[in-house]
Amino acid sequence: MTSRTPRDSRLRLVRPRPLAAALPLTSQGGPQAVTHRRTRPAPRPPEGTPPPAELARQARAVLADAVRVARWASPSPRGAASRVEPGRDGALSAAAVQQASGELGLTPPQVRAAWDRARLAGLIELHGDRTRPGWRLRAWDRDDAAVLRGWVALFDAWSIVHPAPDGIAATAVAEVVEAVPQVLSLLQLSAGPVQVPALLDLLEQRVAELREERCEVPYGPQPDPAAAQPPAPAVPLPLLLDWALAGQAAVGALTLGPGLATLTALGNWAVWVKLEQICVAAQSPAGNIERSAEDMLRGCARLTPGPARAEYRAWLAARTVSSAVTELLEAARGEDALLRGLAFDALRVVGAPAESGVRAAADDSSLRPYALLWLAEYEGADPEDAHEVLTREESTWLWVDTAAAVADHGETQLLVRHLDAAVQSTVPALLEEVQAIGHPRTVQVLVALAAAHPDPALAKAVRRAAFQVHTGGV
Numbered sequence: 001m002t003s004r005t006p007r008d009s010r011l012r013l014v015r016p017r018p019l020a021a022a023l024p025l026t027s028q029g030g031p032q033a034v035t036h037r038r039t040r041p042a043p044r045p046p047e048g049t050p051p052p053a054e055l056a057r058q059a060r061a062v063l064a065d066a067v068r069v070a071r072w073a074s075p076s077p078r079g080a081a082s083r084v085e086p087g088r089d090g091a092l093s094a095a096a097v098q099q100a101s102g103e104l105g106l107t108p109p110q111v112r113a114a115w116d117r118a119r120l121a122g123l124i125e126l127h128g129d130r131t132r133p134g135w136r137l138r139a140w141d142r143d144d145a146a147v148l149r150g151w152v153a154l155f156d157a158w159s160i161v162h163p164a165p166d167g168i169a170a171t172a173v174a175e176v177v178e179a180v181p182q183v184l185s186l187l188q189l190s191a192g193p194v195q196v197p198a199l200l201d202l203l204e205q206r207v208a209e210l211r212e213e214r215c216e217v218p219y220g221p222q223p224d225p226a227a228a229q230p231p232a233p234a235v236p237l238p239l240l241l242d243w244a245l246a247g248q249a250a251v252g253a254l255t256l257g258p259g260l261a262t263l264t265a266l267g268n269w270a271v272w273v274k275l276e277q278i279c280v281a282a283q284s285p286a287g288n289i290e291r292s293a294e295d296m297l298r299g300c301a302r303l304t305p306g307p308a309r310a311e312y313r314a315w316l317a318a319r320t321v322s323s324a325v326t327e328l329l330e331a332a333r334g335e336d337a338l339l340r341g342l343a344f345d346a347l348r349v350v351g352a353p354a355e356s357g358v359r360a361a362a363d364d365s366s367l368r369p370y371a372l373l374w375l376a377e378y379e380g381a382d383p384e385d386a387h388e389v390l391t392r393e394e395s396t397w398l399w400v401d402t403a404a405a406v407a408d409h410g411e412t413q414l415l416v417r418h419l420d421a422a423v424q425s426t427v428p429a430l431l432e433e434v435q436a437i438g439h440p441r442t443v444q445v446l447v448a449l450a451a452a453h454p455d456p457a458l459a460k461a462v463r464r465a466a467f468q469v470h471t472g473g474v
Contacts, residue, residue, distance in 0.1 A: 053144055063151060073124060074124055097111050132379075174320070177320060187262070200241050204237055253270060312345070368394060
C-alpha cells in the first residue's frame with residue numbers, strides 16, 4: 001500500500017474509495033464475513049398457485065386506484081414536481097383530495113384510501129413537503145417482482161389499512177394482530193373455505209398462549225386481593241376476528257362469505273412465502289428465528305449477504321414490524337460495532353415501515369452515520385454514492401466504528417486495508433480527525449492498527465496518536 005521512494009509517501013494514503021470498495025463490507029459500512037453455507041433448492045409454491053405474472057396482474061388490480069393517485073400526485077418521473085404538499089402526518093389536504101377526486105373520478109374517501117395504500121405499498125415517498133414516486137411505481141408496468149413486493153407490503157400493513165374498532169384496548173388489538181398469522185396458516189393449509197367459528201377457536205387458543213407466554217410471577221409483597229383493581233373487561237374476540245378478516249379482505253388476501261373465509265390466490269401465495277421464510281430459519285444451523293435480535297445478528301455474521309438477508313426475512317416474518325424495528329435498533333445501540341452494521345442491513349430488508357424508527361435513530365450520535373446511509377439508499381441514492389450524504393466528521397466516526405468491528409471480529413490484514421476507506425488523503429490528516437471526533441473505541445482501534453501495520457514509520461505515528469488520545473494530549 002505504501003512506497004518508500006517519494007518523500008513522506010509512508011504517510012500518504014491511496015485515493016479515498018467508498019467503504020465497500022476497500023473491504024468485504026455490508027451495505028451500511030460494517031464488515032461482512034466471507035464464509036459460505038450450503039443452500040437448499042428453491043422451494044416451489046403449492047400446487048395450483050398461479051404463475052408470478054398472474055399473481056402480479058391480481059396485485060395490480062388490488063392497487064389500481066393507489067397507482068392512479070400516486071401518478072397523479074407525482075407526475076414527474078423523478079419527483080421534481082408535485083401536485084400535493086402533504087401535512088405532517090402524511091395525509092392529503094382537503095383541497096388536494098377534492099382536486100384528485102375531480103380529475104380521477106374517485107370519491108373523496110376513495111382518494112384518501114388510495115393515497116394511504118400508495119404510501120404503505122411504497123408507490124410514493126414523502127420528503128418534507130414534496131412527493132416523489134417510489135421505485136416500485138417507476139417499475140410498476142414492467143417488473144412483476146416489484147408489484148408483488150408492493151402488494152406484500154400492503155398485506156403486512158393490513159391493520160393500518162383497516163383500523164381496529166374504537167373502544168378496544170390497544171393490548172387486545174396487538175394480541176390479535178400477533179395471532180393472525182396462525183389464522184392465515186389454517187386457511188392456507190385447508191386449501192378452501194373455513195368456517196368462521198373454527199377460526200375463532202384457533203384465535204382464542206393462540207391469544208391464550210400469548211398471554212401465558214407473557215405471564216410474570218409476582219415477586220415481593222403483594223397487595224390485599226380485596227383492594228385489587230376490578231378485573232379488566234373481557235376482550236371481544238369475535239368482534240376482533242371479524243375486524244381481522246375484514247382487514248385481510250380489504251387488502252385482497254381473502255374473500256368472505258356467510259360464515260366462511262377463503263384465501264385468494266394472492267393471500268395463499270403470501271402465506272406460503274411467509275411460512276417458507278420461517279422454515280428457512282428453522283432449518284438453519286443457528287435456529288435464528290427464536291433468538292433475540294442481537295443473537296440473531298451474531299448468528300448471521302458469518303453468512304454471505306444473500307443467505308443473511310434470507311435469515312433476516314425469516315426472523316422478521318415471525319414478529320410484528322414495530323417490535324422487530326425496535327429490537328434491531330436496540331441491538332445497534334450496543335457496544336459491538338459489528339452488530340450496528342448488521343442491524344441496519346436487517347432494517348434495509350424491513351424497508352418503508354422502518355423509516356420513522358431510522359429517522360429517530362439519526363439523532364443518536366453512534367447511529368447517525370448508519371441511519372443517514374440507510375435513509376439515502378431508501379430515498380433512491382446509489383449505494384456506491386450514499387456515503388456522500390455524510391459530513392467529514394460523520395464519515396470519520398463511521399471509519400472508526402467499522403475499524404472497531406474489524407479489530408474485534410476480522411483479520412489484521414483487513415484492518416490495514418481499511419485505511420483505504422478513509423476520506424482523508426494522508427495518515428496525519430486521518431489521525432488528527434480521528435482524535436477529534438471522540439469515538440469511544442479510538443484508542444483500541446489505533447493500537448490495533450499500529451500493531452497490524454507492516455510499515456514501521458506509519459505504525460509509530462499511529463501509536464503516538466493512540467497515546468495522545470489516551471492521555472488527553474494534543
